[in-house]
Structures are given as C-alpha cells and as structure tokens.
Amino acid sequence: MEAAENCSVKVAVHIRPLIGDERTQGCKECVSVTSGKPQVQIGTHSFTFDHVYGNGGSPSSSMFEECVAPLVDGLFQGYNATVLAYGQTGSGKTYTMGTAMKDGCQTGLIPQVMNALFKKIETLKHQTEFQLHVSFIEILKEEVRDLLDFEPVSKSASPNGNAVRVAVPGKPPIQIRESSNGVITLAGTTDVAVSTLEEMATCLEQGSINRATGSTNMNNQSSRSHAIFTITLEQMRKIQSVSVVNESLDEDMGEEYLCAKLHLVDLAGSERAKRTGSDGVRLKEGIHINRGLLALGNVISALGDEKKRKEGVHVPYRDSKLTRLLQDSLGGNSKTAMIACISPADINAEESLNTLKYANRARNIQNKPVVNRDLISNEMQKMRQQLQSLQAELCARGGPNSDVQNLKEKIAWLEATNEDLRRELHEYRSRRAVVEYCESDSQEFIKSDGHKRGFQSIDSSDYQMDEVLSDGSPGEIDEVAKELEHALWRNTMDRELNELNKRLEQKETEMKLVGGADTEALKQHYQKKIMDLEEEKRMVQKERDNLLAAVGNRSANSDGQMQKTQEINVQKLKTLEAQISDLKKKQENQVELLKQKQRSDEAAKRLQSEIQYIKAQKVQLQHKIKQEAEQFRQWKASREKELLQLKKEGRRNEYERHKLEALNQRQKLVLQRKTEEAAMATKRLKELLEARKSSARDSSVNHNGHMPNGQGNEKSLQKWLDHELEVMVNVREVRFEYEKQTQV
Numbered sequence: 194m195e196a197a198e199n200c201s202v203k204v205a206v207h208i209r210p211l212i213g214d215e216r217t218q219g220c221k222e223c224v225s226v227t228s229g230k231p232q233v234q235i236g237t238h239s240f241t242f243d244h245v246y247g248n249g250g251s252p253s254s255s256m257f258e259e260c261v262a263p264l265v266d267g268l269f270q271g272y273n274a275t276v277l278a279y280g281q282t283g284s285g286k287t288y289t290m291g292t293a294m295k296d297g298c299q300t301g302l303i304p305q306v307m308n309a310l311f312k313k314i315e316t317l318k319h320q321t322e323f324q325l326h327v328s329f330i331e332i333l334k335e336e337v338r339d340l341l342d343f344e345p346v347s348k349s350a351s352p353n354g355n356a357v358r359v360a361v362p363g364k365p366p367i368q369i370r371e372s373s374n375g376v377i378t379l380a381g382t383t384d385v386a387v388s389t390l391e392e393m394a395t396c397l398e399q400g401s402i403n404r405a406t407g408s409t410n411m412n413n414q415s416s417r418s419h420a421i422f423t424i425t426l427e428q429m430r431k432i433q434s435v436s437v438v439n440e441s442l443d444e445d446m447g448e449e450y451l452c453a454k455l456h457l458v459d460l461a462g463s464e465r466a467k468r469t470g471s472d473g474v475r476l477k478e479g480i481h482i483n484r485g486l487l488a489l490g491n492v493i494s495a496l497g498d499e500k501k502r503k504e505g506v507h508v509p510y511r512d513s514k515l516t517r518l519l520q521d522s523l524g525g526n527s528k529t530a531m532i533a534c535i536s537p538a539d540i541n542a543e544e545s546l547n548t549l550k551y552a553n554r555a556r557n558i559q560n561k562p563v564v565n566r567d568l569i570s571n572e573m574q575k576m577r578q579q580l581q582s583l584q585a586e587l588c589a590r591g592g593p594n595s596d597v598q599n600l601k602e603k604i605a606w607l608e609a610t611n612e613d614l615r616r617e618l619h620e621y622r623s624r625r626a627v628v629e630y631c632e633s634d635s636q637e638f639i640k641s642d643g644h645k646r647g648f649q650s651i652d653s654s655d656y657q658m659d660e661v662l663s664d665g666s667p668g669e670i671d672e673v674a675k676e677l678e679h680a681l682w683r684n685t686m687d688r689e690l691n692e693l694n695k696r697l698e699q700k701e702t703e704m705k706l707v708g709g710a711d712t713e714a715l716k717q718h719y720q721k722k723i724m725d726l727e728e729e730k731r732m733v734q735k736e737r738d739n740l741l742a743a744v745g746n747r748s749a750n751s752d753g754q755m756q757k758t759q760e761i762n763v764q765k766l767k768t769l770e771a772q773i774s775d776l777k778k779k780q781e782n783q784v785e786l787l788k789q790k791q792r793s794d795e796a797a798k799r800l801q802s803e804i805q806y807i808k809a810q811k812v813q814l815q816h817k818i819k820q821e822a823e824q825f826r827q828w829k830a831s832r833e834k835e836l837l838q839l840k841k842e843g844r845r846n847e848y849e850r851h852k853l854e855a856l857n858q859r860q861k862l863v864l865q866r867k868t869e870e871a872a873m874a875t876k877r878l879k880e881l882l883e884a885r886k887s888s889a890r891d892s893s894v895n896h897n898g899h900m901p902n903g904q905g906n907e908k909s910l911q912k913w914l915d916h917e918l919e920v921m922v923n924v925r926e927v928r929f930e931y932e933k934q935t936q937v
C-alpha cells in the first residue's frame with residue numbers, strides 16, 4: 194500500500210429555496226450568504242465552508258463539478274469516495290442526491306455521477322478493462338435491507354402508509370463484516386453487474402421505488418431510512434514504462450488491478466416528533482432515525498475534535514449500523530464530501546443552526562485515502578517508481594562512467610526483480626483462481642458423477658500446475674494455464690448463463706403475474722362497468738328530478754292530506770341521493786381500477802422489453818461460449834497433433850539409439866578380438882625373432898667349427914636360407930596383420 198496522505202472531509206452547504214408549505218405559513222428567510230465567499234450567516238452565527246450553494250451562494254448546478262467530479266476522477270485512480278447528504282427532514286437531501294430518481298429524471302448528484310462515470314469509461318476503454326457493480330441498501334430501524342432484491346414485493350399500502358416489502362423466507366439477513374485488513378463489507382446484498390448507463394439507472398430507479406417513504410407534517414414524501422447507493426469500479430489497466438537497457442529503449446507492459454468504491458449516501462432527516470406530528474409507527478421510525486444520527490454525530494465529534502483525536506479518544510463506530518457502514522468514509526480510507534442541506538425558513542432556524550454546527554465539525558475530520566491496488570500490483574508500482582527515478586537520475590547526471598554503470602546495473606536488477614514479481618503475480622493469480630474455482634463450484638461438481646470427474650480433473654490440473662509452476666518449462670506453464678483459464682472462463686460463462694436464465698425466469702413469472710389476465714378483456718370489462726354505472730346514475734338522477742318536481746307540485750297544492758305523502762317522498766329523495774353518492778364513489782373506484790390496470794399494462798410492457806433484452810444477452814452469451822469452445826477445441830486438437838508428432842519422433846530416435854548401441858557393442862567385441870589376435874601375433878613375432886637369433890648363432894658355430902665335408906656345408910646353408918626366408922615372410926605377414934588390426 195502507498196503511504197496514505199491525510200485529506201480532510203470537504204463540506205458544502207446547500208440552501209434550498211422556500212417551498213410551498215413554508216410560503217403559505219408566511220415564513221421569512223433567516224439564512225444569508227456573504228457575497229463572493231463560502232460563508233453562511235444565521236442569526237448571530239457565521240460559518241465558513243468549502244462551498245455554499247443556493248440562496249445567493251454558487252448556483253446549485255455547479256455542485257457536481259466542484260464537489261463530486263473530483264471524487265469520480267479519484268475513483269479511476271483507485272481511491273474510495275463517499276458523498277453524504279445530511280440535514281433536517283424536508284431540507285432537500287433526497288432532492289440533492291437524486292435518490293428518488295423516477296422515470297429517468299436526471300436531477301440530483303447520482304444521475305450526474307453515473308453520466309460522468311460512463312463518459313470517462315468510454316474514453317479509457319481502449320487501455321483499461323472495466324467492471325462495474327452496484328448495490329443499493331437502506332437502514333430502516335437498525336436493520337439493513339437490500340433495495341435491489343427484486344423478490345416479489347407487495348406494494349399494497351399498509352395501515353401506516355408505507356410500501357411493504359415482504360421478507361423472503363429462508364433468506365439470510367444482511368450482515369456487516371470487517372475483514373482482517375479493516376475493510377467493512379456487507380454480506381448478503383445483491384451486487385448487480387452493470388455495463389451500461391441504462392442498466393445502472395434502472396438499479397437506482399428500482400431501488401428508489403423499494404425505499405421506505407412516508408408522509409409527515411414536514412414532508413409528504415419523507416425518507417424513513419438511510420439509503421446507500423454504492424458503485425464499485427474494478428479496473429485492470431495496462432502500464433507502459435520505458436527503461437534503458439544496454440543503451441537502448443525497452444518498453445515494458447505490465448498490468449495493474451485497481452478496485453474502488455463510491456458510496457452515495459442519502460441520510461434520513463433529523464426530526465422532532467412535535468413538529469412532524471408523528472405518532473405510532475412514524476414516531477418509532479423517527480426515534481430510530483434520530484438515534485442513528487446521534488451516533489453519527491458522536492463519531493463526527495470524536496473525529497472532528499483535534500484534542501480528542503490527539504488523545505486517541507475511542508471513536509464509537511459500533512454504536513449504530515450507519516456509523517459502522519460509514520467507518521471508512523469518516524476518518525478512514527476514503528475521500529469524502531458532505532453536503533449539509535438546510536431550509537432558509539425562520540421556523541426551521543434552530544434545526545438549520547444545528548445542521549451547520551454538525552457540518553462545521555465534520556470539516557475537521559481527517560481521512561487517509563489510499564490507492565486500492567492488490568498487493569503485488571502495489572509492489573510493482575513501487576518498483577516502477579524506483580526505476581523511473583533512477584532513469585531520471587541517469588539522464589540528469591550523464592556523469593562519470595562508473596556512476597552510469599552502477600545505475601545501469603541497478604536498473605537491470607530492478608528489471609529482473611520486476612520480471613520475477615510479474616511471474617509471481619501470474620502464479621498467484623492462477624492459484625487464487627483455482628482456489629476460488631474449487632471453493633465456489635465444489636458443491637455443483639459433487640452433484641453428479643460426470644461433474645465429479647470434472648472436479649478431479651481440475652484437481653489434477655491444479656496439482657500439475659503446482660508442479661510446473663515450481664520447476665516446469667514456460668511452455669508447459671502456458672499450456673496448463675491456458676487449459677485452466679479456459680475451464681475458469683467456461684465456468685464463469687456458465688454461471689452468467691445460469692444467472693441470465695434465472696433472471697429470465699423471474700421476469701417471466703412477474704410477467705405472468707402482471708399480464709396473467711387478458712388485459713384487453715379486463716379493460717373492456719371495466720369500461721363497460723363504468724358505462725353501466727353512469728347509466729344507473731343517470732336513471733337515479735332522473736328519478737330524483739322527477740320526485741323533486743312531484744314534491745314541488747304537491748307542495749304548491751299545499752293540501753293538508755298531502756303532508757304525509759310529501760314526507761314519504763322526501764325520505765325517498767334522501768335515499769336516492771345516498772344512492773347517487775354511493776354510485777359516484779363506485780364510479781371513482783372503477784376509474785381508479787382502470788388507472789391501476791393501465792399502470793400494470795405499462796409495467797408489463799417494461800417487463801416484456803426487459804425479457805427481450807435478457808434473451809438477446811443470453812443468445813449473445815451462448816454464441817460467445819460456442820465460439821470460445823470451438824477455438825479451444827481447435828487449439829487443443831493442434832496441441833494433440835503436435836504431441837503425437839513429437840511422440841512419433843521420440844520413438845524413432847529411441848529406435849535409432851538402440852541400433853547405434855547394438856553396433857557399438859558389436860564393434861567393441863570385434864576390437865577385443867582383434868586386440869587379442871594382435872597380442873598373439875606379437876607373441877609369435879617375438880618367438881620367431883628369438884628363433885632367428887638362435888639359428889644365426891648355430892650357423893656361426895658351423896662356420897667356425899670343423900665340418901666333415903663341403904656337401905654338408907652346402908646343405909646346412911640351404912637349410913639356413915630356407916629358414917631365414919620363412920622367418921622373414923612370417924615377420925612381414927604378422928606385421929601387416931598387426932598394422933591392419935591397429936588401424937581397425
């Protein structure tokens with residue numbers, strides 16, 4: 194991780210104009226803004242903030258650019274961010290955040306964030322891979338609820354006027370968890386992967402509809418919960434660094450993984466039961482809201498007070514779910530902006546003053562945002578920076594050769610370390626993928642025999658991978674990695690396909706619910722009913738008019754006898770009027786029913802288009818899976834062919850080797866035999882030489898001795914010559930043989 198730099202929470206004040214109710218009550222404005230300065234006055238109090246919008250301050254339209262756009266940019270650099278709207282009930286938090294987005298309405302910060310995000314992704318998509326997820330939760334009466342859980346929701350009005358969301362049986366409650374490195378996460382929320390602006394807007398809209406709202410004296414659409422819309426941006430980007438190796442430029446492409454979250458928080462408003470006129474359920478809600486806000490206030494106090502901070506006073510994050518979830522946003526790893534919303538009306542002066550005090554304290558909070566890279570990317574980034582500074586030093590100096598040499602060596606060393614780290618990263622990712630793969634799919638794989646086999650093969654490839662990673666050749670690593678990658682890819686695709694199928698099924702069930710009845714027939718039925726009712730109403734009115742006329746005539750006669758009949762008629766008239774009003778009510782109900790029918794028709798249409806979209810996605814995905822499978826099959830076939838070729842060659846080589854070995858063996862035997870023969874020949878030669886020497890001695894004895902006659906001398910000479918000749922021939926033969934053997 195990089196060293197975190199302190200960065201204070203930015204605070205802006207948004208002053209809304211007086212609204213209808215306040216005007217009718219004759220309220221006056223009690224908040225003023227110092228012209229040209231971000232300074233607010235209320236009574237004798239004066240506060241300075243980072244920005245002030247509305248009521249003479251900067252225009253509200255510049256709030257996004259000044260306060261939120263830098264946070265969106267930071268998200269792309271890997272920094273977490275939070276935008277927090279705080280204020281009294283009815284002060285304009287939901288309006289400012291845009292959390293009540295309906296029918297694609299674009300006002301508010303969240304829609305602007307979404308636009309900016311997708312615009313930036315569009316410009317960067319060539320060098321970076323992006324993945325976006327959104328989640329939307331609310332904290333209602335200290336319970337975390339998933340607003341993107343599209344399980345059947347009963348929208349029928351409950352006795353307290355809230356839209357009721359039915360808890361899904363068997364679904365585990367959402368839990369707040371803290372990881373070993375202190376990161377707070379929510380377990381059990383729906384994390385929707387989105388790839389277009391429209392998809393994200395649908396999530397916001399759907400979640401906003403699901404959020405709990407209710408009517409109070411101070412706001413007829415009051416949010417009864419704290420809502421957090423979270424956008425998670427994951428990036429895998431290519432890094433290009435240029436290094437000098439052996440006086441030539443070397444381009445090095447690496448990859449960096451960043452993951453950052455943007456929380457957009459619309460808090461429920463602080464309220465006083467007396468002013469909101471709350472009782473029963475509303476009162477209970479108000480108590481919970483105030484309790485959560487009080488806990489938030491205590492956290493802000495502990496963090497915003499420099500003395501307390503220095504003393505290391507305990508920060509009570511655990512006092513409420515809200516503060517626990519916002520732990521990183523307040524005093525942690527996040528860049529945070531707080532928008533304090535206030536009403537300018539004098540009747541709200543006390544609440545507005547409290548909000549400003551609260552916001553003023555929040556300005557002192559120091560956060561420590563860091564770039565959220567994975568560990569190895571982080572290490573590589575450090576190395577890259579070191580490398581760059583060394584290169585800069587090298588360029589700047591151009592000094593003595595030994596220095597340059599040293600630096601070059603250092604660079605080479607760093608490059609090598611970098612390479613090692615990259616390899617490690619690759620290894621680590623592959624291993625992690627295998628582990629995740631095994632963990633997530635072990636259940637599915639165990640279900641069937643075929644799957645079991647798949648699991649075993651994955652296991653064995655894991656084992657192989659371990660082996661090749663430790664001492665295998667790069668080719669083998671690539672091959673195993675590719676196979677594994679394909680298996681993982683295939684699994685992800687299958688999962689996505691399942692997900693799509695599930696969504697499709699769900700939408701189709703909804704569709705059945707919404708459009709189950711024959712809509713046209715129903716419409717005609719209602720219209721007919723309305724017409725019948727109108728006809729009935731007309732008849733009753735006519736009857737009433739007739740009666741009235743009769744009563745008028747009879748009263749004109751003012752006969753004493755008629756008195757009784759008149760009374761009966763008046764009674765009849767009353768009954769008829771009651772009947773008319775009853776009919777009117779019925780007619781209104783029918784009109785309302787018709788309207789509801791139209792609404793459900795629209796919902797059906799929307800569902801239909803969603804179904805079409807999901808089906809198109811499904812077809813695309815299936816096509817992609819088929820293509821990839823075909824490519825993989827081709828690759829595999831070519832690999833197998835190569836392998837077969839290699840095996841064939843191997844066998845041929847083996848055969849050749851055997852042949853050569855046999856030849857060698859034979860030659861060795863021949864050599865041994867020839868050597869023996871040569872030794873024998875040498876021995877014979879020696880013997881012959883010995884024999885010649887002795888015969889020479891004999892002849893000399895004969896020469897010098899006394900032979901009886903000349904014939905005897907001649908014979909012995911002949912004998913000696915024959916012998917001598919034989920010896921010489923033998924010697925020559927043996928020599929020749931010996932030379933031949935030596936050559937062999």
Ligand SMILES: Nc1ncnc2c1ncn2[C@@H]1O[C@H](COP(=O)(O)OP(=O)(O)OP(=O)(O)O)[C@@H](O)[C@H]1O
Binds near residue numbers: 285412415
């Ligand atoms: N800047 C603004 N300009 C015009 N009207 C505004 C502005 N801000 C808020 N309003 C109006 O004020 C009323 C209350 O606003 P909103 O519902 O946003 O308040 P809130 O603070 O979210 O209230 P609660 O905490 O009760 O949910 C709404 O009718 C809204 O349209």
